[in-house]
Amino acid sequence: MTALEDRLRAALRADAPPPVDAESIMEGAQRRRNMVAARVGAAVVALVVVAGVALGLVSRSRGDQAPEPGAIVMSTPAAGAAEPQPGIRPSIPDIVPGRSLSVFPDRWCLVSSSDGRPFGCAPLKDHVQRVSDDQGVGWLVMLAASGPDTAVLQVEQTAAWVNLRTSPAPGSENRWVGVVPSTEAPEEPRASRALSAEGKEIWRA
Amino acid sequence: MARALNDRAFVAFVAASSSRLQLLAQHLSADQVTAGDITRTVLENVYRKWDRWGSSADPYAYARRLVVQLSTEQARQAAAPPPTADHQGPAPTPRLSTGDLATGDLAPLVDRVLVRRVLAELTPRDRAIVVLRYLEDMPPAAIGQQLGIRKGLVEPVCDRALAQLHKYALQTREGEA
Numbered sequence: 001m002t003a004l005e006d007r008l009r010a011a012l013r014a015d016a017p018p019p020v021d022a023e024s025i026m027e028g029a030q031r032r033r034n035m036v037a038a039r040v041g042a043a044v045v046a047l048v049v050v051a052g053v054a055l056g057l058v059s060r061s062r063g064d065q066a067p068e069p070g071a072i073v074m075s076t077p078a079a080g081a082a083e084p085q086p087g088i089r090p091s092i093p094d095i096v097p098g099r100s101l102s103v104f105p106d107r108w109c110l111v112s113s114s115d116g117r118p119f120g121c122a123p124l125k126d127h128v129q130r131v132s133d134d135q136g137v138g139w140l141v142m143l144a145a146s147g148p149d150t151a152v153l154q155v156e157q158t159a160a161w162v163n164l165r166t167s168p169a170p171g172s173e174n175r176w177v178g179v180v181p182s183t184e185a186p187e188e189p190r191a192s193r194a195l196s197a198e199g200k201e202i203w204r205a
Numbered sequence: 206m207a208r209a210l211n212d213r214a215f216v217a218f219v220a221a222s223s224s225r226l227q228l229l230a231q232h233l234s235a236d237q238v239t240a241g242d243i244t245r246t247v248l249e250n251v252y253r254k255w256d257r258w259g260s261s262a263d264p265y266a267y268a269r270r271l272v273v274q275l276s277t278e279q280a281r282q283a284a285a286p287p288p289t290a291d292h293q294g295p296a297p298t299p300r301l302s303t304g305d306l307a308t309g310d311l312a313p314l315v316d317r318v319l320v321r322r323v324l325a326e327l328t329p330r331d332r333a334i335v336v337l338r339y340l341e342d343m344p345p346a347a348i349g350q351q352l353g354i355r356k357g358l359v360e361p362v363c364d365r366a367l368a369q370l371h372k373y374a375l376q377t378r379e380g381e382a
Contacts, residue, residue, distance in 0.1 A: 004367050004374075005339065011320040012340040014313060017227045017237075020244060022219035026212060028245070029252040151250060151271060152278075160282040163275065165246075197250070197267060199274040199353075 032167050046104050095141060095179055098134025103169065108143050127192050127205050128155065130182060138182035140164070145175045146194030146203035153178030155189035215255050219248060222265050225340075226272050232324060232336045233276035236283070243279065247271045269341065270351060273333055280329035319373045323366055330354070334362045 095101045100113045109121040110131040122129050128142050142153050142164055153176055154161040162185045164178025176194065194203035223244060230240035251268050258264065324332050333352055337343045338359065349356035 004371055007316050007374075008320060008335075008367065008370060009339045009342075010313065011316040012232060012336065013228070014317050015228075016224045017231070017241075018224060019220050020223035020227065020248060022216040022223075022248075025219060025245060025248045026215065026252055029249045032249070033253075152246075152275060154278075161278065162282060163278060195274070195278075197271045197274065199270075199278075 035168070043103055046102075050105055095177060096131065096133040096139045097137075099131055099139075101141070101143070101169065101177055103143070103175070110141060128189055140180050140182050140185045140189075142178040142192055143169055143175065144178070144192065144194055144203060144205070147174050149196045149202055150176045150194045151197040152195050154193050154195065155180075155185050156191040156193075157185055157187050157189070161193070211256055215252055218251075218264055222268065223248060226268055229269065229336060229340060230272050230276045232340065233273065233329070233333055234279045234283070235325065236279070239279055240276070243272060243275045246275065273337070273351065277329045277333050280332065315377060316374075319370055319377065322373060323369045326369065327362075327366065331362045331366070334359055335366045338363050 094113050095110070098113050099110050099119060102109045102111050102116075102118075103124075107121045107123050108129075109118045110129060111118045119131050120129050124143075124145075127144055128140060130138060130140050132138050140155065142155060144150070144153055146153065150166065153164045153166045155164065156162075162180060164180045166176055166178045169175040169177035192205050193201050196202050226247065227240055227244040230243045231237055234240050234243065247268050250271060251264050254267075255264070324335065327335065330352060334348055334354075337348045337351065338345070343351070345356040345359035348354075348359050
């Protein structure tokens with residue numbers, strides 16, 4: 001059996017591909033880090049706006065005095081106060097071509113990378129959205145607060161669980177975003193989950 | 206300064222390990238493009254954790270575990286119904302190495318074709334067992350631990366794969382005769 005084992009070993013070790021370029025790996029990881037930092041910044045800005053709006057509401061409900069003429073006043077809060085505003089978005093890498101992700105305290109939105117126009121928003125409790133990119137290709141996007149140990153996000157289809165391309169999402173190291181072309185996950189997901197590097201299920205919805 | 210040192214260590218790690226990790230992913234997922242994607246994802250994951258690891262950490266073991274998990278999962282998705290000898294997926298075609306050409310010995314190439322055929326007939330889990338045993342030289346206990354199976358399952362799967370390889374090798378020889 002030993003000779004056969006040696007042949008098996010040799011056959012498995014043949015045709016090894018060339019090493020991967022480490023610089024490109026580091027750049028890719030750095031891009032993702034920057035993406036997280038930019039999104040944390042965006043989330044802080046959004047929080048400040050929402051907090052300001054909330055303070056304004058409290059102030060009004062208490063019947064506080066009207067501001068002095070000429071004072072700076074925050075605009076009247078509207079239902080969509082935390083919606084992405086065209087022209088004030090930080091530079092955020094695309095999740096899918098032409099689309100980026102904005103996370104707000106109560107919802108997450110897929111917005112145009114060029115002008116911030118929202119293509120779709122969902123409450124944070126909804127983990128999955130579908131969006132088409134600027135070429136008209138459909139994508140399934142998932143957002144999950146699955147924790148720092150997340151290695152891969154998955155959605156369940158009738159045949160099997162489908163892996164999503166997974167990267168850190170805005171706000172904290174706890175939140176992750178996964179994307180996959182709609183053609184690879186055409187059905188409405190029956191469930192979604194996050195696996196650790198050890199393959200353990202660490203989050204499920 | 207510490208960052209530069211860490212980056213240099215990571216570059217050395219990638220130079221030493223990425224080829225083997227990609228080969229592992231290739232055998233497990235039976236798809237060269239997927240294997241490349243998985244390897245990049247895993248290495249980015251390793252790089253993100255690199256600064257936090259102490260000297261006792263084993264980044265290769267971590268990367269290997271992640272490659273096995275992602276590749277096996279990928280193979281499960283692609284393997285419904287399970288792969289047969291006729292369906293070998295878009296894995297790279299074994300090619301003559303410079304050694305084969307120098308000696309004119311085609312046996313290594315034949316072995317690579319036969320091994321690929323044997324692997325394609327295995328379930329993703331059994332394929333992982335065989336590849337970890339003979340590519341990575343992992344002992345049965347470590348394989349059992351990594352795949353979450355009893356270590357007693359490892360040897361029978363390897364024996365069956367070797368028997369199948371033996372059978373195909375005999376058939377090939379008879380075909381040549």
